[in-house]
Amino acid sequence: MSLRRPPLPALRPFVELVWASELPPPVRPVPRRERVLPTGALHPVFRLGETPLRLFRDLDDAVGEAVGCALVGGARASPYLKDLSRPEPSVGALLRPGAAAALLGVPAAPLSHTHTPLGLLWGEAAVEDLRGRLAEAPTAAARLALFERLLLARLAPRRGLDPLVAEALTGLHRLRPVARVAREAGVSQRHLARVFGEAVGLTPRTWGRMLRFGRTLERLSADPALPLADLAAAEGFADQAHLTREFRDLAGLTPGAYRRAAPRESRHVPI
Template sequence: MRRIPSGILNEPVARTKFTLTRHPPAPELRDFVEHHWVLRWNLTESHEQHVLPNLSVHVTFFPGACGVYGPAHELFTHRLSGRVHGIGARIRPGCFRPFLDAPVRTLADRAEDVTKIFGPAAAVAEKSVRNAETDEEMITAIDNLLIARARPIPHASRVAAEAVETIAADPGITKVAELAAALGLSIRAVQRLFAEHVGTTPKWAIRIYRLNEAARLLGAPDAPDYAELATRLGYSDQPHFIRDFRAVTGAPPAEYARSARRLMSCTPDGAKTGI
């Protein structure tokens, strides 16, 4: 089954703080965009939301966060407060290169002002999103912006997207050599492909799928055995898994699982969610 890491940490609490809905892009963008995501919140007290890194480039329109966010290696934290709505486009990993006049690795671990990449049309889209009353109005604004800038996807970008899809579809791929063999490419060719079109190394791409899967399983009501989970995710030993998990989430697996169960027990029944 194809995996799309959402990366939302402490999801039971998140469900009580905001609604998240996903929408398909316009037909012209389906090769580029996995989905649009709309967030709405109305909070009297601020809330810090943590999100695990993923491989996608995100084009977002929120107050104070109108930008193009590259693939990341660290936990993303955003403080939510007041009454806010906004939208983001989640670009398929490997498919943002046609929008960018540089390798995607130049966006890694940073954000660029959306107008620097999309020009004055981005300001028009930002105003449309800010004044929108419905999801459909926001979707139309971001669709129009991307369609106006879209170019044909080059063959190398399609191969890069296929490489990420291969990782997403096969949890058994835990090494770059295995990915290269599945693609019929050399390890060096895969590394170059990822640097140019995905923005990370293939080793990191494999790892982030594993760690998103680990966070999902550890956040379940019945957390798995940690040693078994490490083996299932392709780690040669449990300490290596613990180090990687802590480096990305800030907590070792046992602590993360305890915190998730504690938060679930405190979450009101029937909390609304659009996730």
């Protein structure tokens, strides 16, 4: 069971959603994996048992790598493969673009495309203390409320979003080309890419691709029978072939393979 919701109002400029999961009923462990599709955002996660998160390089990797129990998943534009065979109660958050400095104490760029132990950012002793306190909470709802208080305590609002980055995000959400976004902000594309990439973890062009990919996933999840040619036209792809290439590049599989997998959650594809 998973509980997901918007955060407390004080966190909403920095956090899009928070979530907590319960341990499923005991069953015989069966090796399972999933392909986690990128959001382009950062997400801090605490696993509250003793089993660390295990990731795999590719489908042929039978062993994988244990990467820890308290992590920050960095901004990325590619999927990763995750072990599901030994689930643990967890709690986490999806950060808004540019919020890394305020909540994690570092910009997004050094955390991109990888999973970073939270202990490297907040200190090992502090992270283990937080993990212990979260594990003692009796329910997912109680853990979520405690997690929000912990995030508020860590928040440094003076390290807010750079106005240039905020303006660029608004323009990209309005589907404006990067060249126009830079021109309207009065800066060069190179300068915009440097400042935006440091704060968000991806370039403006890649972030724009992630926005369109997210809209595409939402449409495909809401209407799995939607013809791909219609989907491509609705989301501004040149044609169906362009949609397929972009989907394969960002998701690691074709739209057809995504449909056949029939994921319960749009970005968590069972393997």
